[in-house]
Amino acid sequence: MKDLGCIIAGVESINPFWLASAPPTDKKYNVERAFKAGWGGAVWKTLGEDPPVVNVTSRYGVHRSHDRTIIGINNIELISDRPLDINLREMEEMRRAWPDRVIIGSIMAPMDERAWKDLAIKVANTGVQGIELNLGCPHGMCERGMGSAVGQDPEFVEQTTRWVREATDLPVFTKLTPNVTDIMLPACAAKAGGAHAISLINTVNSIIGVDLDNMTPTPTVDGHGTHGGYCGEAVKPIALHMTAEIARSQETAGVEISAIGGITTWRDAAEFIALGASGVQVCTAAMLYGFRIVEDMNEGLAAFMREKKYRTIEDFKGAASAQTVDWNALNMNHDLLARINPDACIECGRCFIACEDTSHQAIRIDAKPDGGRLFSVIDDECVGCNLCMHVCPVKDCITMEAVVDDRPYTTWPEHPKNPLRNAAE
Amino acid sequence: MRHFKLNTGSADLSREDIAHNFSDLxxxxxxxxxxxxxxxxxxxxxxxxxxxxxxxxxxxxxxxxxxxxxxxxxxxxxxxxxxxxxxxxxxxxxxxxxxxxxxxxxxxxxxxxxxxxxxxxxxxxxxxSAAHPFERAAETGKRFAVIGAGPAGLAFAHRAAMLGNDVVIYEAKSKPGGLNEYGLAAYKMANNFAQREVEFLLGIGGIEIEYKKLLGDNLVLDDLRRDFDAVFIGAGLTGNRALHIPGEALNGVRNALEFIEVVREADDKSKIPISHNVIVIGGGNTAIDAAVQAKCLGARNVTLVYRRGPEAMSATEWEQDLAKANGVVMRFWAAPQSFVGNDGVKTATFAEMDVRNGKLSPTETTFEIKTDLVLKAIGQSLEETELAGLKIENGKIVVDKQFRTSLDGVYAGGDCIASGEDLTVQAVEDGKQAAICADAYLRAPPVKGAAE
CATH class of the missing domain: 1.10.1060.10 (Alpha-helical ferredoxin)
Known part of the structure; x- marks a missing residue:
């Protein structure tokens, strides 16, 4: 699958699928299994200064959908708890044994120039193709002035990025935390510090659930719990938005994106790439299903590209970026009406009750001659919100039909009902 | 589709095989x-x-x-x-x-x-759950009599008790449950479920059951009307229809419901003597329950004969498939003409049927089946003689929309009225609704002469 080859911040990769810095990349044994399975690269689990951290038990909690599928994991594990020299030796061995695969070294330190530079140099000497700065862990490490405690302060983001740039010639990936009010602030800081790429998102700060029998947050450590880092399918929308904002902003032009956040299938990866990511990193999906999931990521993405006639990833990278705009740039004169296909309708009533109770009372029920129920849309009430289409369990039974008229593309700033329109003119 | 252990002819089923067959369907x-x-x-x-x-x-x-x-x-x-x-x-x-x-x-x-x-x-x-899930409303001081501790009577009693009334149920048999206890295949009601359910239902309180009380024998409807504020008849259909053909009185010609009751009530089903050439006559779920249970007991040959085609059977397609999957031979468009034997039945003669001028009629063609047990599942009928004074039409007690019979203060529901299919679920609905109606009537009887 040569056509999946790509270059991410100057690092060549046989495919865009890397394992993110996390438990799956903690040691040689795992990374070797990952490469055998077909992963293009691995960002090694974050290394800190010796002595290594000590972890607690237990470490994970999960968020399930109603069919018991896990849609999110929350973890309170810290960075690598193995001695630095063992990790460095294994990284070097893996680089030599797998020349066509990517290994990125991930590092974390407090706000201390010497610490960052020492770690960067030691990691660079193993032969890795790039260095990632972990500025994101929202639990544990931040209480020691590391992780998100650094990533939440744009000055610190710029400073640490610059230190690592000064210490090595390798591509530098600054990994950001989503636990900020505006992702553009740390993203711009990373650029100012000289980052070649931004990796995002790290985990979302969260409490995943409460054990109502013992009245403790989960995961529970001897009767107590703490907030942790949330990841998996459920965080994908947050990551997509942050990717899109950085990719389409002129302020961060030139900085590449290694996207992370709930990527589970090839389709998820394609969406991130369409919004401007150069490659993706995966953790939770591998933790839930094993490294074999990369097989269909590769095959599915290649099939998608064949179908759409994209020769390389570059051909559709950022293809959705121009269409991602501010709300103020949307056309106020665009109208849709829901259409319910009675032949496909199974008469479950979900569209009706959703519209009736929570939207615009735009669906009516009539008795059919055969005793069934006929659902139809009251055009005058329908605002084209899509809710009925989404709750309908039958694919393509409810469609949204564009109202064709000759009204021009009109944005809110231009709209006659905008009280500030004249003031702006 | 469940596959039971069947007797393939080499040896009778073991006790374990039979126990397995009667485990949960x-x-x-x-x-x-x-x-x-x-x-x-x-x-x-x-x-x-x-x-x-x-x-x-x-x-x-x-x-x-x-x-x-x-x-x-x-x-x-x-x-x-x-x-x-x-x-x-x-x-x-x-x-x-x-x-x-x-x-x-x-x-x-x-x-x-x-x-x-x-x-x-x-x-x-x-x-x-340790406690019954429903609470009784404040006592009304009213007392209701119920005839029959089947699904209709029990559902009536439970709802009436819940609404604050006291109830006495009179049951002809020695156990409650009606057809739930005596008339359904054992593998459908495994682990004595019918009795466990009645015990649960009675947890509401306010319900007494008197057993071995049979209308027309030691129970008189007029006495109940005198002694109680309302009476509910949920007596079911206890009469067995007859074929009225020669040989019907021979040993070995029995009602399928009796056979089902014997199977249900036996603790060790392997002790039930079983014939090897069984004929079941009928097209309802009772016919299927009898035929399949005969196979479960180890009968080698079980033939279900129905006078019309499979689509006309009241047994559902699923029930028919269960019988077929377990070796019951289905013969359609055939009706029994006579049974022959000395002491016990030996041969059954059937005529092939067709529809002529819109009427189901026997043809000239006949065939015989060797048999030692014939089970009739041709339907039940109302024992009308004990219900003198009640309006009855087409073999069912007539009730209005409030489940009131032609006698003041007497309500009816379940199989003995024509409310819907003769199913447990319909009987439960009848009993529940009748109780709501009777309770409401007694709380606010309509003023005489006013429009209802």
Whole structure:
């Protein structure tokens, strides 16, 4: 699958699928299994200064959908708890044994120039193709002035990025935390510090659930719990938005994106790439299903590209970026009406009750001659919100039909009902 | 489709084989299975399944409650509409009721397992809950008599008691449950479920049962009318229809319901003597229950003979398939003409049937089947002689929309009225509604002369 080859911040990769810095990349044994399975690269689990951290038990909690599928994991594990020299030796061995695969070294330190530079140099000497700065862990490490405690302060983001740039010639990936009010602030800081790429998102700060029998947050450590880092399918929308904002902003032009956040299938990866990511990193999906999931990521993405006639990833990278705009740039004169296909309708009533109770009372029920129920849309009430289409369990039974008229593309700033329109003119 | 251990001719079934055959027809869902199947429910609004249920159980709600982990609440949702939700989950022909109209049939090719999920929830409550889930309203001081401790009578009694009335049930047999106890295949009601359910139902309080009380024998309707504020007749159809053909009185020609009762009441089914050439006559679920249970006991040859085609059988397609899958030979378009034998029946003669001028009639062609046991499952009839004074039409007690008979203060429901299909679920609905009507009437009797 040569056509999946790509270059991410100057690092060549046989495919865009890397394992993110996390438990799956903690040691040689795992990374070797990952490469055998077909992963293009691995960002090694974050290394800190010796002595290594000590972890607690237990470490994970999960968020399930109603069919018991896990849609999110929350973890309170810290960075690598193995001695630095063992990790460095294994990284070097893996680089030599797998020349066509990517290994990125991930590092974390407090706000201390010497610490960052020492770690960067030691990691660079193993032969890795790039260095990632972990500025994101929202639990544990931040209480020691590391992780998100650094990533939440744009000055610190710029400073640490610059230190690592000064210490090595390798591509530098600054990994950001989503636990900020505006992702553009740390993203711009990373650029100012000289980052070649931004990796995002790290985990979302969260409490995943409460054990109502013992009245403790989960995961529970001897009767107590703490907030942790949330990841998996459920965080994908947050990551997509942050990717899109950085990719389409002129302020961060030139900085590449290694996207992370709930990527589970090839389709998820394609969406991130369409919004401007150069490659993706995966953790939770591998933790839930094993490294074999990369097989269909590769095959599915290649099939998608064949179908759409994209020769390389570059051909559709950022293809959705121009269409991602501010709300103020949307056309106020665009109208849709829901259409319910009675032949496909199974008469479950979900569209009706959703519209009736929570939207615009735009669906009516009539008795059919055969005793069934006929659902139809009251055009005058329908605002084209899509809710009925989404709750309908039958694919393509409810469609949204564009109202064709000759009204021009009109944005809110231009709209006659905008009280500030004249003031702006 | 369940496959029982069958007697292939080499040796009779072992005691273990027979015990296996009479274990649960549909094993209960494991909790994980229940959650997965509950998640398949679309949670329809004004759902077709709810409208297909004679007792109008809020099925989307109870399934949603299983999904949310509120299993006891789910059971309460079921039982508030149908206090015999446990039996109905086991014995209802869901394939022609709720599950037939489930919209998931259209999206996934198979319905949500509504019956199995209902059983999951109700069994959970009955097995784990110490207290009865419903409370009685303030006492009304009214006393209701009920004739028959079958599904209709018990449902009436439970609802009447819940509304604050006291109830005495008079039952002809020595155990409660009616056809739930005596008339359903044993593998449908495994582990003595009918009795466990009645015990649960009586947990509401305010209900007494007197056994061995038979109308026309040691029970008089007029006495009950005198002694109680209202009377509910849920006596079922206890008469056996006859074929009126030669040889019907021979030994070995029996009613299928009697056979089913013997099987149900035997603790060790392997001790039941079984014939090897069994004929079952009829086309309903009772015929299927008799035929399949005969196979379960180890009968080598079981032939079910029905006078019309398979589409006319009141047994559902699923029930017919269960019989076929377990070696019951089905003969259609044939009716018995005579039974021959010295002491016991040896041969049954059938005429092939066809429809001439719109009327089902025997043809000239006949055939014989060797037999030592004939089970008649040709329907039950009302014992009218004991119901003097009540208006009866087409073999059913006539009631109005409030379940009132032609006699003041006398209500009726279940198989003895013409409310719908002769199903447990319909009997439960009749009993429940009749109790609500009787209670409301006694609380606010209409003023004489005023329009009702």
């Amino acid at each position: 549909h094993p209960p869902l494991e909790p994980a299975q229940a959650v997965v199947d509950a998640a398949r429910c679309i949670y329809c609004y004004d759902a077709p399944c709810l409208n297909a249920c004679p007792t109008r159980i809020d099925i989307p709600k109870f399934i949603h409650q299983i999904r949310s982990g509120n299993i006891e609440g789910s059971a309460k949702t079921i039982l508030s509409a149908n206090i015999m939700g446990g039996t109905c989950a086991r014995a209802c022909p869901t394939e022609v009721l709720c599950e037939q109209v489930c919209v998931v049939n259209h999206t996934e090719g198979a319905s949500v397992k509504i019956g199995d999920l209902q059983r999951f929830a109700v069994d959970h409550l009955i097995e784990t």
